[in-house]
Amino acid sequence: MASTDRYASVLVALLEMVKQRGLEDSGSDVAEFCxxxxxxxxxxxTAWDIPLEDIGLGGIDPVDMLRRKAA
Known part of the structure; x- marks a missing residue:
């Protein structure tokens, strides 16, 4: 069984990818899913008292992903 740190590393990497993709494609269906x-x-x-900074989501407003980019 993998250590908790290894699981955390995988999940933080996935969250970083989701965050970047959502912001890059803001306003799209992909961004909505992200x-x-x-x-x-x-x-x-929040429920588990994990600081958002620890998972790379500090200062992130997910709603920014839903805003369409200016043309």
């Missing part, structure tokens, strides 16, 4: 994943990660971290 928004949902990010909001759930924030909710779970």
């Amino acid at each position: 928004n949902q994943l990010t909001e759930e990660a924030i909710a779970q971290a």
Whole structure:
């Protein structure tokens, strides 16, 4: 069985990818899905008293992913 730190590293890497993709493709269907994943990660971290900075989501507003980029 893998250590907790290894699991955390995998999940933090996934969250970073979701965050970047959601912000890069803001306003798209992909961004909406990334928004949902990010909001759930924030909710779970909050419920478990995990600082958002520890999972790379400090200062992130998932709603930014839903805003369409200016043309």
